[in-house]
Amino acid sequence: MTIQIAPSILSADFVNLESELNAIATADLVHVDVMDHHFVPNLTLGEPIVKRICEVSPIPVDAHLMIEDPDRWAPEFAKAGADSVTFHMGAAHAPVRLARQLHDMGAKACFAVRPAEPVEPIFDILEEFDMILIMTVEPGFGGQKFLDNQMNKVRRLRDEITRRGLSTKIQVDGGVSPSTAAIVAEAGADVLVAGSAVYGADNPAEAIAAIRQKAEEAFRA
Ligand code: DX5
Ligand code: ZN
Numbered sequence: 001m002t003i004q005i006a007p008s009i010l011s012a013d014f015v016n017l018e019s020e021l022n023a024i025a026t027a028d029l030v031h032v033d034v035m036d037h038h039f040v041p042n043l044t045l046g047e048p049i050v051k052r053i054c055e056v057s058p059i060p061v062d063a064h065l066m067i068e069d070p071d072r073w074a075p076e077f078a079k080a081g082a083d084s085v086t087f088h089m090g091a092a093h094a095p096v097r098l099a100r101q102l103h104d105m106g107a108k109a110c111f112a113v114r115p116a117e118p119v120e121p122i123f124d125i126l127e128e129f130d131m132i133l134i135m136t137v138e139p140g141f142g143g144q145k146f147l148d149n150q151m152n153k154v155r156r157l158r159d160e161i162t163r164r165g166l167s168t169k170i171q172v173d174g175g176v177s178p179s180t181a182a183i184v185a186e187a188g189a190d191v192l193v194a195g196s197a198v199y200g201a202d203n204p205a206e207a208i209a210a211i212r213q214k215a216e217e218a219f220r221a
Contacts, residue, residue: 003185003215004028005208006062008195010044010142018056023204025058031193036067039091040140047076054081066139067091071098075105084108086133089117099128110171114139115147119157126168131191132157137174142195146175151187158188178210182218190219
């Protein structure tokens, strides 16, 4: 079992991104939230900045696209150097075609569901994805309260992955901290995104270690 910790730079200091990236070098991935003011009511950054982040980051970049028309834009983030590209069920028109296109470009493909979206429709196309993201807040903003009502969804997905002997990762994003890490890991999540809990901490490396330890103790395969 390997737990991966993915700090979200949404809560970082955007004018000092290089040092903020170096501050999380003990994590496994850096989670970059791309928002377009349409799919979610917030705006962050686009592919020129993601490209630069990929060039300087000490760890692989996981681009979480909360944007409309990922069929058009997601490949641009693979081209920018993202190790994995996540797009949303509620936005993608042809998720299988898009996942295959990302794979052809050398990136991992991840499919995301919002809190009110079921995970079962993904079961028939699970093999197309390296990772499934179960949102544990409504996407758009950092620092929101963790939605524990998403844990049954995580459990159902973990059971399906185990039953079929797949290696698909389960990512959770929103409200993850040292106090919720055990809950998500017990449900079966193995990639934990944490923004405010890492960048809001006095020592980001200690926060990463605390989240990792809680999750490793609680994880069920
Ligand atoms: C929310 C973003 C998250 C956000 C998480 O829409 O997708 O990645 O940064 O922030 P916290 O960990 O503070 O809930
Ligand atoms: Zn995110």
